[in-house]
Amino acid sequence: MDIHVLENAQQLGEQAAAHAAVILQEAIDRQGKARLLLSTGSSQFEFFKALVAQPIDWSKVEMFHLDEYAGISDTHPASFQAYLQERFIRQVNLGGFHLVDGTGDLRSTIARLNAAIQEAPVDLAMIGIGENAHIAFNDPPADFDTEEPYIVVELDEACKRQQVGEGWFAGIEDVPTHAITMSVRQILKSKVILSCVPHAVKAKAIRQTLNSEIAPNVPSTMLRTHPNWTLYLDRESAAQTELAVKE
Template sequence: MEVKVLNTSDELGKMAAVHAAEVLRTAIKERGRARLTLSTGASQLDFFKYFVEADLDWGKVEMFHLDEYVDLPETHPASFRKYLKERFLAHVAVERYAFVNGEGDIRRNIEALNARLTEAPIDLALIGIGENAHVAFNDPPADFDTEEPYLVVNLAESCKQQQVGEGWFPSNEDVPKQAITMSIRQILKSAVIISCVPYRVKANAIKLTLENELTTDIPSTILKTHPQWTLYLDRESASAVDAGLLNQV
């Protein structure tokens, strides 16, 4: 585990984007292609701003994403497919990508996605941490055991409140009750994990993550078990963590 604390979210996004591009560039050089998993949400905006400017052979990158709401149309402002099309795919020439589709025949969609994802290892996963310490949509208490690459989960009220707070929905009642998410075990199979977690609203989640042992009640603690995990914070998101602890990691 490595923790990097930057002054601002903008600086965080820029440094994380450079790191991510280096990982993908190495994978392309070694194997001729790279496979990437992307997270979404307000906390990733500065990362994407710089990431799409990276000097990469994007045609050799295959993209997956972490999660999507069940029964939410792609045209909805909160759709993660819409988010990635507008903030990523519209700017880079990625030829192969697979979306999580929460509409129609959910089971068939998941089976097709699982088959595609497991064709080869993932070189890099961008994994955010939620205000309730969720990883993707694996809310507490998270399932650390399932081997399914993607699965349907029920969203916790605390998770719904975050989506409302970020402006994606007008109220908790408007947030879908379920989502399709990449599982914890599948996320941990990624060769490298980078987490961009800025803003003061994430400070408690970061404190819980770094100051506690592994527990399903704080899903993000599982990331500390990964041998190639780098956590990028800004001063606000790092503000609740004991400074001595930050100096040790």
């Protein structure tokens, strides 16, 4: 585990994007292509802005989408498909991408995603941490046992409140009850994991991530078991730890 504490979200995003570019370029140099897994949310805005400016041959990058609400199409303002289209896919010339469709037959969607993700390891996974310490939509208590790459999960109340607080939905009753998400074990199969977690609202979750026992009630603690995990924080998100020191 490697931890970097930056002054603010912009610096965090810029440094994490530069790090991500190095990893992707190394994969391209080594094997001719790279597989990238992306998370979304308001905490990732600065990262995406910096990432699309990186000098990468994006035609050699294949992107995977981490999660999506069940029952929401890509025309909904809260859709993570729409988020990725706007902030990433339309900004670069990707070699390929796999979005999670929350509409239609979820079993067929999951089967398609499972087949694609299992073709080869993911070289780089960008995995955020939620206010309730979830990773992807694996809310507490998360399933640490399933080997299925993508699964359907029920969203907890804390997760729904976060989505409302970030402005994606008008009220908690508008947030879908379920989502498709990549499982914890599939996330951990990624070769490298980087986590961008800025802002004061994440401070408690970061404290729990770093100090709690590894257990399903704090899903993000599982990231500590990964052999190549780097955590990027800003001073606000690191405030409840002993790490709030400017680099």
